Amino acid sequence: xxxxxxxxxxxSGRLAVQIDPKAAARVVSAQMMLPLxxxxxxxxxxxxxxxxxxxxxxxxxxxxxxxxxFVRRSAPGFVLKRSLxxxxxxxxxxxxxxxxxxx
Numbered sequence: 214x215x216x217x218x219x220x221x222x223x224x225s226g227r228l229a230v231q232i233d234p235k236a237a238a239r240v241v242s243a244q245m246m247l248p249l250x251x252x253x254x255x256x257x258x259x260x261x262x263x264x265x266x267x268x269x270x271x272x273x274x275x276x277x278x279x280x281x282x283f284v285r286r287s288a289p290g291f292v293l294k295r296s297l298x299x300x301x302x303x304x305x306x307x308x309x310x311x312x313x314x315x316x
Contacts, residue, residue: 214314216304219296219297219303220297223297228314228315229314229315230313230314231313231315232292232293232312232313233289233310233313234285234288234289236311237288237289237311240288240292240306241285241291241292242284242285242288245284247284251277251281254273255274255277257273258270258271258273261273262274292306292312293312296312
């Protein structure tokens with residue numbers, strides 16, 4: 214199915230789309246470079262807690278952990294939205310089996 218056929222079928226409601234949530238989370242995390250961003254934040258949070266500001270460090274740690282959770286939770290929606298907008302991403306998602314369609 215081509216990208217234009219996919220978009221037309223999805224918008225008309227003739228197509229059901231299934232997205233693998235774990236694979237989508239991996240793709241979104243990689244595109245956002247999430248580990249590269251979150252690891253220093255976790256380290257700073259632990260450092261802040263060790264110097265005596267326990268509650269501030271714990272709050273920063275929990276905020277970073279919550280951000281990671283919400284990114285992973287919203288990844289399937291991001292993959293669907295990006296697949297509808299970008300033909301190259303759609304081809305990549307189908308080839309990587311992130312996105313499966315059924316009539």
